[in-house]
Amino acid sequence: xxxxxxxxxxxxxxxxxxxxxxxxxxxxxxxxxxxxxxxxxxxxxxxxxxxxxxxxxxxxxxxxxxxxxxxxxxxxxxxxxxxxxxxxxxxxxxxxxxxxxxxxxxxxxxxxxxxxxxxxxxxxxxxxxxxxxxxxxxxxxxxxxxxxxxxxxxxxxxxxxxxxxxxxxxxxxxxxxxxxxxxxxxxxxxxxxxxxxxxxxxxxxxxxxxxxxxxxxxxxxxxxxxxxxxxxxxxxxxxxxxxxxxxxxxxxxxxxxxxxxxxxxxxxxxxxxxxxxxxxxxxxxxx
Amino acid sequence: xxxxxxxxxxxxxxxxxxxxxxxxxxxxxxxxxxxxxxxxxxxxxxxxxxxxxxxxxxxxxxxxxxxxxxxxxxxxxxxxxxxxxxxxxxxxxxxxxxxxxxxxxxxxxxxxxxxxxxxxxxxxxxxxxxxxxxxxxxxxxxxxxxxxxxxxxxxxxxxxxxxxxxxxxxxxxxxxxxxxxxxxxxxxxxxxxxxxxxxxxxxxxxxxxxxxxxxxxxxxxxxxxxxxxxxxxxxxxxxxxxxxxxxxxxxxxxxxxxxxxxxxxxxxxxxxxxxxxxxxxxxxxxxxxxxxxxxxxxxxxxxxxxxxxxxxxxxxxxxx
Numbered sequence: 001x002x003x004x005x006x007x008x009x010x011x012x013x014x015x016x017x018x019x020x021x022x023x024x025x026x027x028x029x030x031x032x033x034x035x036x037x038x039x040x041x042x043x044x045x046x047x048x049x050x051x052x053x054x055x056x057x058x059x060x061x062x063x064x065x066x067x068x069x070x071x072x073x074x075x076x077x078x079x080x081x082x083x084x085x086x087x088x089x090x091x092x093x094x095x096x097x098x099x100x101x102x103x104x105x106x107x108x109x110x111x112x113x114x115x116x117x118x119x120x121x122x123x124x125x126x127x128x129x130x131x132x133x134x135x136x137x138x139x140x141x142x143x144x145x146x147x148x149x150x151x152x153x154x155x156x157x158x159x160x161x162x163x164x165x166x167x168x169x170x171x172x173x174x175x176x177x178x179x180x181x182x183x184x185x186x187x188x189x190x191x192x193x194x195x196x197x198x199x200x201x202x203x204x205x206x207x208x209x210x211x212x213x214x215x216x217x218x219x220x221x222x223x224x225x226x227x228x229x230x231x232x233x234x235x236x237x238x239x240x241x242x243x244x245x246x247x248x249x250x251x252x253x254x255x256x257x258x259x260x261x262x263x264x265x266x267x268x269x270x271x272x273x274x275x276x277x278x279x280x281x282x283x284x285x286x287x
Numbered sequence: 288x289x290x291x292x293x294x295x296x297x298x299x300x301x302x303x304x305x306x307x308x309x310x311x312x313x314x315x316x317x318x319x320x321x322x323x324x325x326x327x328x329x330x331x332x333x334x335x336x337x338x339x340x341x342x343x344x345x346x347x348x349x350x351x352x353x354x355x356x357x358x359x360x361x362x363x364x365x366x367x368x369x370x371x372x373x374x375x376x377x378x379x380x381x382x383x384x385x386x387x388x389x390x391x392x393x394x395x396x397x398x399x400x401x402x403x404x405x406x407x408x409x410x411x412x413x414x415x416x417x418x419x420x421x422x423x424x425x426x427x428x429x430x431x432x433x434x435x436x437x438x439x440x441x442x443x444x445x446x447x448x449x450x451x452x453x454x455x456x457x458x459x460x461x462x463x464x465x466x467x468x469x470x471x472x473x474x475x476x477x478x479x480x481x482x483x484x485x486x487x488x489x490x491x492x493x494x495x496x497x498x499x500x501x502x503x504x505x506x507x508x509x510x511x512x513x514x515x516x517x518x519x520x521x522x523x524x525x526x527x528x529x530x531x532x533x534x535x536x537x538x539x540x541x542x543x544x545x546x547x548x549x550x551x552x553x554x555x556x557x558x559x560x561x562x563x564x565x566x567x568x569x570x571x572x573x574x575x576x577x578x579x580x581x582x583x584x585x586x587x588x589x590x591x592x593x594x595x596x597x598x599x600x601x602x603x604x605x606x607x
Binding site: 058059060061062065069084085088147149150152154159160161162166175176177178179181182183184185186187195198199200201202 | 369373542563573
């Protein structure tokens with residue numbers, strides 16, 4: 001039924017464009033991408049008034065599941081599709097097609113009064129990893145203001161199936177490693193930053209776009225020898241920031257009609273300007 | 288009612304009608320009676336149908352997992368809840384059980400004295416307008432949505448606990464326990480008050496006739512007589528705490544951890560389902576493991592309610 005409706009909608013868009021009602025495109029998934037996806041959808045209404053884009057969040061997994069179930073045309077994802085999900089999609093006769101629509105520097109956040117100046121990937125793994133031994137700020141050579149209770153590192157993480165959680169695990173903890181249990185698991189990117197802002201001893205990871213004046217961004221170094229790099233859009237594009245990840249949109253098969261036009265527009269300079277304004281890195285340097 | 292009402296004309300008033308004939312008559316009243324009977328019956332069993340339906344639905348998703356994938360020793364004995372691990376997914380709920388138990392336990396410590404105290408005051412001491420105002424206010428307390436309670440825990444109790452106790456983070460068992468205690472208090476107060484009201488006045492009058500003070504009447508006569516009902520009130524409060532989700536998710540810190548002090552973070556069974564079900568792959572192991580948690584929650588709350596019910600029944604038997 002749903003599939004039929006989509007086919008009909010596409011046919012309308014391709015065939016005449018002006019004939020029927022507005023074409024509806026569902027764009028669902030990643031919470032990291034939801035703000036920029038919303039901005040794209042709103043701006044696209046002026047580009048092509050005959051196409052309405054409905055955006056919803058829920059997480060990368062939700063979007064990809066929706067793509068497989070046929071309940072969404074575009075799955076927004078902050079992680080690469082898993083081989084298991086590709087298999088599931090093929091079972092439904094869908095061949096997922098991948099588009100990189102931008103980059104996100106995964107920033108390491110601490111409280112604004114935390115004097116830390118840099119952190120290495122190995123130190124992050126020592127804090128978050130299941131075999132990590134770093135539990136105090138003093139182990140990193142950081143003297144926290146405000147007494148001994150602030151020396152304890154309060155690990156803030158994400159719920160275990162968010163795209164951000166998965167990417168941080170792969171990029172920082174390394175293949176085959178798990179998180180240490182006992183972290184405070186928040187259900188959204190913004191919640192992580194909010195909690196870090198309220199908690200003196202906290203450390204958390206979240207998209208760069210969620211930075212506020214209430215928190216401090218820590219420059220990250222690949223290892224002790226490498227220079228620490230501040231997460232910015234430029235360092236995310238040129239690849240010098242070690243934990244920047246591509247952001248994806250997936251379609252069911254080669255996109256057609258309205259969906260194709262929408263994705264082409266997203267990858268055009270006009271679309272990429274919007275992702276830049278929302279605090280993410282575009283796929284290429286814009287003038 | 289006119290005589291022409293209904294399919295069969297009634298005989299004029301006063302004419303004697305043989306009883307069996309009247310009873311067999313299928314007039315409008317007879318049909319109305321049947322329809323209402325069916326409606327009331329449907330309403331009456333709808334609760335049962337819903338409970339059975341929910342149990343069947345939750346079981347269908349969860350029991351396959353219990354039978355095939357689940358290692359019961361790991362399930363109840365391990366704290367490692369790692370359903371999305373690439374290395375090896377583990378489903379240990381010990382920490383989640385401990386989280387739910389500690390938060391609910393602390394909530395009861397907070398709310399039982401307050402609720403029973405409030406119930407005693409309302410039932411035995413308060414008079415007139417004070418009494419009515421208190422009852423309305425307590426019912427109002429029950430109407431506050433749980434997400435608002437969670438918000439209070441997050442934005443008011445969290446900094447307060449950090450300041451007062453000098454701990455690194457204020458989202459902890461204490462925070463969630465206090466919030467949950469306040470949430471459970473209204474239902475406990477209302478039921479406890481009913482239990483106290485159900486103690487026959489003759490008991491009080493007899494005690495007063497013997498020269499007992501009001502407090503002696505309450506402590507020695509009314510409370511022992513209402514014991515069963517008060518137990519039921521406490522148990523229903525426990526059930527409320529056990530099943531509460533949103534406020535606990537927001538206030539407890541939501542960390543997989545065996546709490547050893549009130550300032551440790553904890554994670555509840557309900558909050559785990561709420562946080563993870565949305566993104567779990569439908570039909571996958573993680574999804575079904577979450578439904579297994581659902582079965583567990585359902586069974587425990589069912590057992591608690593059943594126990595509370597037997598207490599209430601016991602009270603009725605003694606009281607009647």
